[in-house]
Amino acid sequence: MSANLLDIRALRGGYSEVDIIQGIDLSVAPGQIVTIAGTNGAGKSTLVKALLGLLPRVQGEIVLDGRSITRLGAEDRFDAGLAYVPQVANVFASLTVRENLQVVRGVPHLKRRMDEVLADFPALVERLAQPASNLSGGERQQLAFARALMPSPRIMVLDEPTAALAPSLVGKVFDMVQKLPAAGVAVLMVEQRARQALQISLQGYILDQGRCVLAGPAHELLGDERMAQLYLGSH
Ligand SMILES: Nc1ncnc2c1ncn2[C@@H]1O[C@H](COP(=O)(O)OP(=O)(O)OP(=O)(O)O)[C@@H](O)[C@H]1O
Ligand SMILES: [Mg+2]
Incomplete structure (x- = not known):
């Protein structure tokens, strides 16, 4: 059995017969902060919807705390410990x-x-x-x-928690996120402010056109100049 809190394996799916996410593997350890970054339209929000049980068509597997939740509806996933803060x-x-x-x-x-x-x-x-x-x-x-x-909850899922906020509030949101692991809550967050998000994360995943093009320790992603220029923007 995996020691991870969340394991997403070979996840594919979309809104119609076209696969938007095309085979994604992703893991979150207990109490860990993980960031998903990537280009516009890469499929980040679609991946979040698949995880929450809100995407109409999904293949692959999602395991939370050792239990497959792939076939559960959104409410049962909530009961299993998956929290979500809509934007x-x-x-x-x-x-x-x-x-x-x-x-x-x-x-x-x-x-x-x-x-x-x-x-x-x-x-x-x-x-x-x-x-x-x-x-x-x-x-x-x-x-x-x-x-x-x-x-x-065991894990909090956030899709661009700072996107709609005044710049003065952005730091406060990252502060709130950073406190969650101490309360026993892991975090999986999608962020446009990818550099800032990776700075408080242990692991990062970069998506492009429905696939993961890079994954690893957050500090390594931040240190990869070529990737950072391509995918992480200026924040
Ligand atoms: N409800 C929907 N019905 C059909 N296609 C959709 C729907 N939502 C998103 N898509 C398509 O899925 C693809 C991925 O979109 P998604 O919103 O997952 O990207 P994203 O990485 O979250 O982008 P952004 O950075 O702009 O938030 C896009 O081509 C988009 O047009
Ligand atoms: Mg999105």
Whole structure:
């Protein structure tokens, strides 16, 4: 049995009969941060959808914690410990901060878990009774993370968590991501700011046209000048 938390093996699939992702292997060890980078349209978001159970046609295998989840639906994958923070619409604007945390399903000791999660988000504690629509962009992102953490997931999947944010908030999101392993949560994130993301990652994968063109320790990817120029952009 693999010591990895997540193993994706020979994953192919797409939205119609055309394969968008064309045989991807990827692993995440427990408590590890892993970044997926690559060109626009490479299939990064499609890979994330396949992992979450949201892609209509998939072949290959996905193993989470020693158990195949390939044939599970999205809700059962959530119950198996796979958390996802969507880029937009990731909180209920009309509900209060407290209600946003209370409505997460599958949390056995709700009050205790809420206290545990909120310990890392003091700004939210002051705003528990306010509707989420009153929060600033940065506070909303904190609430989205807090919501995702409520069911004690094994791994958090993030698709471009900094894309819609003001530049001043980008560092704060990477700070939140960096704290997750200490809470026992591994991270698989797609990021356009690939250099910054790799700097806090142990492993990286670079996708191009549905295939993985390079994978390895993050510091090696950052040190590969030719690849970095081709795929990592300026951030
Ligand atoms: N819902 C969809 N239906 C059909 N084709 C899609 C759909 N979503 C994406 N595609 C196609 O799949 C390919 C990969 O798209 P995907 O969104 O996975 O790329 P990406 O690497 O996430 O790109 P970006 O960096 O722009 O976010 C593209 O050719 C895109 O047109
Ligand atoms: Mg994408």
